[in-house]
Amino acid sequence: MGVVSWTLLVGAMILYGIAVRRTAGAAAVAAGVIVVAVAGEAAMAGGSLRSVGGLALLSGGLVAITWAFGRSRRRSRVRRDARVAYRAARSAAWSAAADAERLRLAAEVHDTAAHRLTSIAVSAASALHLTDRRLQEDALSHAGQEGRLAAAELAVVENAVSDLATIDGLIGSWPELSLTYRRTVDHVSPQVAAAAYRVVREALTNAARYASGAQVWVGVRHDSGSLTVVIRDSGGEARHDDLGSGLGLTGLVTTVASCGGTFTAGPDGSGWTVCARFPVRAEVPSVRAEWWRGPRAWDAALVGLAFALSMGAALLPGGSTMVSTEQLTVLVPMFMMHAIPLWWRTRSPLWSLAAMVSVHPIAWAVWVAGWSSIPAGDLFLWGFWVELAQVYAFGVCRDRVGGLLAVLLVAAAGGLALAMGPGISGDRAAVWAVLALSVAVLAVPAWAMGAMVARMRARRREADGAAGDLYRQGLSAVARAERERIAAGLRRTASRHAEAVVVAAEEGRLSTVLDEARAGLGAVRGLLEELRRPLGADDPPPTLAGLAVLAARRMVAVHQIGDPRGLVPELEVGVFRVAQECSGRTVTVSFRHDGVLVGGATSRDARRRLHVLADAYGGALTVGTGGTVRVWLPR
Structure with missing residues (x-):
């Protein structure tokens, strides 16, 4: 037995280290090896089959709880490190919020003013060079139309789009095209x-550029649970073959995907059709969590420990709890009835406790009938920690009434089991009252400890929530201030030149049109260079603000489902790190009340790293088709 004890002790220490530093699967394999080693040593020492089984059960229970301790330490370590990284990155997050807004505005300005001023400059320069009166009149007309659109679109960039009514204004100000809009x-x-709005604007711009004189239909409608935006033209003559960058439609794919939608564009008969579909309500996907990696592993380990200690002690020879094989057939179901409810100790605490304490009157009846040599009081004392664990769970659940009922129920059942045991003489009712009070005195601290832990967790959640709200408000203020600063710059430069182009075109001064267009284009190019120059570090901070910068730099769509408010710092860091490993064009982040689900395409090496990350958070990684993964990070 001495060698077996040392094997179990050393094995438990090794297992704890593996559980802290390796994945749950590797730790589970190590746990199995330790149990087999203990049982094997006991068998080689000449132990009976019964004693070997008892030692295997006892070592299995102790190994399970050691494994759960190690897993808990692994989760707390990675979350602590994530919180440290989050705090270190908070100062950089302010710059990241500004960078995200700058990159967004850079894309908007590039797709609007830059293209239109370029078109005006090319058209005006060509007309002045050829000195053709008709061509110059066309260039003036074109400059007036494009200048008005550029000025209107810059105003939208400055104020930001917030509702579909902005599309109405866009349609109303659009020149030339024969439009049908609904x-x-x-x-x-x-x-x-x-x-x-961006889809409609880009599609109309392309129709004017490549299908001059075409009939255009624009529709914005509900269609089978989604918002559908369709722009279709009848085809026409291309006016400016050399002005397209090829980036507009590509950018729309990312823009639409970031809303969870789909985008298509292609020929339709003699014309061209652009279609974007957006889900009206994005459903938060369900999650199949691997419980044995997360906090619920504690519940499973406690179930295993409770059954293993009771059953193992009953199997081992030489002790007071030694029972016959026939009696085991009666005791095994009772041991299971007492242990299994721990699995629901926090989800259905009252039912769990009721199932536990119901075992004690059954144990007394079995002892009275002679089917067991173990008195109910002895069984209660041996497994009393199980009831204490359940009472502690009432405290963690912050259930005061339930906690009081739990203490009373455990005291009544435990006191009765002890009072009805052998060796008790005199007034058993009085003995029951004294013993019940003694059990209650031990149970109350268990509930109080659980309540204290619950209060500490609640305070931390409240503090994190308050700090998070202030932090997010600060990020919004930074982004808003940056947008206002850039808008002021646009009004002083690009907008002013676009309006000057319109005035010059109306007055027939083509050379002034060219000068103003070139000046405006120079101002826009300078602004774009500034906007694309990061204010913060090259590597975005591991926060949601940093994720927006990462997505903009990679031209990746991040589709967010649910409300990220209240997200704890360690999960914010985890979401960023998962998204950082994704290599596809779209990353989906689903915020749930119990955690975050992040999905995207990854490489094989990235999947291995994400498996380790998800395991450390107590979550899981699911591999889909085409190299896509879903990583679950629980709270």
């Missing part, structure tokens, strides 16, 4: 409204 949708989120 909108049957009133309310969508600001993000979807902005994306729909």
Whole structure:
């Protein structure tokens, strides 16, 4: 037995280290090896089959709880490190918020003013060079139309799109095209409204450029649970073959995908059709969590320990709890009835406790009937820690009434089991009252400890929530201030030159049109260079603000489902690190009340790293088709 004890002790120490530093699967394999080693040593020492089984059960229970301790330490370590990284990155997050807004505005300005001023400059320069009066009149007309559109679009960039009514203004100000427009949708989120506006604007720009004189139909409607935006033209003559960058439609794919939608564009008969579909309500996907990696592993380990200690002690020879094989057939179901409810100790604490304490009157009846040699009081004392663990769970659940009932129920059942045991003489009712009070005195601290832990957790959540709200408000203020600063710059430069182009075109001064267009284009190019120059470090901070910068730099769509408010710092860092490993064009982040689900395409090496990351958080990684993964990070 001495060698077996040392094997178990050393094995438990090794297992704890493995559980802290390696994945749950590796630790589980190590746990199995230790149990087999203990049982094997006992068998080689000449132990009976019964004693070997008892030692295997006892070592299995102790190994399970050691494994759970190690897993808990692994989760707490990675979350502590994530919180440290989050605090270190908070100062950089302010710059990241500004960078994200700058990159967003850079894309908007590039797609609007830059293209239109370039078109005006090319058209005006060509007309002045050829000195053709008709060509110059066309260039003046073109400059007036494009200048008005550039000024209007810059105003939208400055103020940001918040509803679908902005599309109405865009349609109303659009020149030349023969337009048929219908909108049957009133309310969508600001993000979807902005994306729909960009789709319509880009499609109309392309229709004017490549299908001059075409009939154009624009529709914004509900269609099978989604918002559908369709722009279709009848085809026409290309006016400016050399002005397209090829980036507009590509950028729309990312913009629409960031709202969870789909985008298509292609020939339709003699014309061209652009279609974007946005989900009206994004459903938060369900999660199949691997419980044995997360906090619920504690519950499973406690179930295993409770059964193993009771059953193992009953199997080992020489002790007072030694029972016959026939009696084991009665005791095994009772041991299981007492242990298994621990699995629901926090989810259904009252039912769990009721199932536990119901074992004691059964144990007394079995002892009275002679089917067991172990008195109910002895069984209660041996497994009393199980009831204490359940009472502690009432405290963790912050259930005061339930906690009081739990203490009374455990005291009544435990006191009765002890009072009805052998060796008790005199007034058993009085003995029961004294023993019940003694059990209650031991149970109350268990509940109080659970309540104290719950209060500490609640205070930390409240502090994190308050700090997070202030932090997010600060990030929004930074982004808003940056947008206002850039808007002021646009009004002083690009907008002023665009308006000057319109005035010059109306007055027939083509050379002034060219000068103003070139000046405006120079101002826009200078602004774009500034906006694309990061204010913060080259590597974005591991926060949601940093994720927006990462996505903009990689031209990746980040589709967020649910509300990120209240997200704890360690999960914010985890979301960023998962998204950083994704290599596809879209990353989906689903915020749930119990955690975050991040999905995207990854490489094989990245999947291995994400498996380790998810395991350290107590989550799971699911591999789908085409190299896509879903990483679950629980709270």
